[in-house]
Amino acid sequence: MDKVIIAENLSLSYKEFESIISKANFSIDAGSFVFITGASGSGKSTLLKSFYGAITPRAGSLMVGGVKMNKISTSKLNFLRRHIGVVFQDYKLIKEWTIEKNVMLPLIISGYTKDVSGAQVQKLLGHVKLIHQAGKYPPELSGGEQQRVAMARALAHNPILILADEPTGNLDEYSSQVIWNLLEGANSQLKTTIVVVTHHIPSEITVPYKHFHIELGNIHEVS
Amino acid sequence: MKSLKNHISLIVALFTVLFAVQIYVAVDRTIAAYETRLKNDYSIIVVSNKTFTPVEFKAMDNLVERSEAIATDQVLNRLQGEMTKQNLDLLKLTLPKFYRLYLNRFPTPSEIGKLQKRLQKHPAIVRVEGYAQTHDTVYKLMLLFKDVVQVFSIAIAAVTSLLILKEMRLWQFQHSDRKSIMALFGAPMWLRSAVLFRLAIVDAIIATIVLCLAFFVIDQYGWMDVLLQTVGIKIQLFNFLNDGVRSLLIALGVAIALTLTIVIGNEEEE
Numbered sequence: 001m002d003k004v005i006i007a008e009n010l011s012l013s014y015k016e017f018e019s020i021i022s023k024a025n026f027s028i029d030a031g032s033f034v035f036i037t038g039a040s041g042s043g044k045s046t047l048l049k050s051f052y053g054a055i056t057p058r059a060g061s062l063m064v065g066g067v068k069m070n071k072i073s074t075s076k077l078n079f080l081r082r083h084i085g086v087v088f089q090d091y092k093l094i095k096e097w098t099i100e101k102n103v104m105l106p107l108i109i110s111g112y113t114k115d116v117s118g119a120q121v122q123k124l125l126g127h128v129k130l131i132h133q134a135g136k137y138p139p140e141l142s143g144g145e146q147q148r149v150a151m152a153r154a155l156a157h158n159p160i161l162i163l164a165d166e167p168t169g170n171l172d173e174y175s176s177q178v179i180w181n182l183l184e185g186a187n188s189q190l191k192t193t194i195v196v197v198t199h200h201i202p203s204e205i206t207v208p209y210k211h212f213h214i215e216l217g218n219i220h221e222v223s
Numbered sequence: 224m225k226s227l228k229n230h231i232s233l234i235v236a237l238f239t240v241l242f243a244v245q246i247y248v249a250v251d252r253t254i255a256a257y258e259t260r261l262k263n264d265y266s267i268i269v270v271s272n273k274t275f276t277p278v279e280f281k282a283m284d285n286l287v288e289r290s291e292a293i294a295t296d297q298v299l300n301r302l303q304g305e306m307t308k309q310n311l312d313l314l315k316l317t318l319p320k321f322y323r324l325y326l327n328r329f330p331t332p333s334e335i336g337k338l339q340k341r342l343q344k345h346p347a348i349v350r351v352e353g354y355a356q357t358h359d360t361v362y363k364l365m366l367l368f369k370d371v372v373q374v375f376s377i378a379i380a381a382v383t384s385l386l387i388l389k390e391m392r393l394w395q396f397q398h399s400d401r402k403s404i405m406a407l408f409g410a411p412m413w414l415r416s417a418v419l420f421r422l423a424i425v426d427a428i429i430a431t432i433v434l435c436l437a438f439f440v441i442d443q444y445g446w447m448d449v450l451l452q453t454v455g456i457k458i459q460l461f462n463f464l465n466d467g468v469r470s471l472l473i474a475l476g477v478a479i480a481l482t483l484t485i486v487i488g489n490e491e492e493e
Contacts, residue, residue: 074412075411078406078410079409081407081408081409082408082409084409086407092407094404095400096401106408109408109414
């Protein structure tokens with residue numbers, strides 16, 4: 001099976017002598033659903049950041065989608081990011097853009113026509129039950145609604161990999177359910193690889209998944 | 224309101240640069256017109272013992288555009304009552320020839336000196352009178368004025384460019400959230416900064432329109448025309464086609480160059 005992410009002796013840190021992740025070895029198969037758990041401050045989010053190039057490995061090697069992340073050029077990183085969908089805990093929506101335009105962002109970046117983008121955005125806003133909010137701005141929506149918008153944006157360009165950082169952290173039950181359904185749907189129907197960083201694996205997950213746990217800078221697979 | 228304030232700051236700064244450049248152009252145009260007027264009015268008087276043709280004068284110095292003989296009949300006619308015909312004929316024979324030389328441009332004082340020396344080398348030429356001093360004082364004043372305006376224009380353009388740079392840094396900061404989010408989805412630098420470029424281009428166009436309007440008002444009131452006409456000059460202070468296009472290109476150039484400086488500088492910092 002193809003590997004989307006391969007880490008060999010991967011070490012991550014923000015300061016020179018302070019490793020957050022130390023000599024990690026793991027791989028993630030294409031089309032799999034993966035949870036990464038760990039206590040607060042264990043390095044879950046840092047690891048996820050390294051997958052989309054927001055942090056560079058200090059030692060070892062990391063390959064994402066066949067691209068070596070250690071000394072990646074800006075153009076290569078941009079290219080890779082155009083094939084990844086990211087859901088952030090703090091949503092990261094553009095406040096001065098409408099909901100519709102926020103969802104359209106990856107499609108604008110990938111150069112899709114307005115017609116194609118418009119149709120895709122309408123479909124996704126329907127999936128996240130926000131079609132009636134399309135013309136509103138992020139601050140006008142609740143946290144749950146904003147996260148559903150972020151989810152729709154992550155799916156807009158049919159990425160090969162979706163990275164989600166605590167996607168349902170502070171959400172109500174309804175919004176959480178919508179998000180898990182979408183992630184499961186993308187994984188089972190579109191064979192999109194999903195990597196979710198969370199404190200707890202939700203009980204409502206129905207698809208088969210892999211589970212990695214981080215403790216004291218070490219990553220191990222939980223069977 | 225905040226955004227409008229930002230726009231106005233950049234528009235005013237760009238307008239100031241354009242206005243400084245246009246004032247310099249107008250002064251340059253005024254001096255060129257004054258030079259033409261001086262050239263048309265100015266001539267050199269040559270006194271000679273023999274008759275010269277215009278071609279001969281032209282051959283002596285290529286600064287000479289044309290020449291004309293000054294008729295002596297009028298002077299001699301006045302003396303008719305006071306002198307006998309015999310003496311008058313004698314005077315007519317011995318009277319030197321007077322010529323007025325017109326030049327193809329207004330010369331510098333050293334050029335006049337050289338021309339005078341060259342003409343005086345000819346054995347038949349008795350005297351050359353340049354009358355350059357009176358013209359030269361005004362001309363030198365105008366050149367001094369042009370230099371002062373040039374220095375001021377450069378100073379204004381430099382200070383204003385720094386202000387624009389500062390303003391754009393503020394824009395960069397205001398748009399940093401949006402830019403970092405776009406970067407997370409793989410937007411290239413030009414796309415992330417597209418808004419900055421769009422704002423800069425729109426403001427450059429508005430600044431040019433304001434400049435055109437300002438000169439249209441000046442033209443309508445006509446007080447500059449009156450001032451210039453008192454020194455015998457008539458020029459077009461602002462040509463809406465040529466000057467308008469040039470101002471737009473300058474405004475766009477300044478705005479885009481400064482936006483690029485900010486954007487590239489910021490990319491390197493990141």
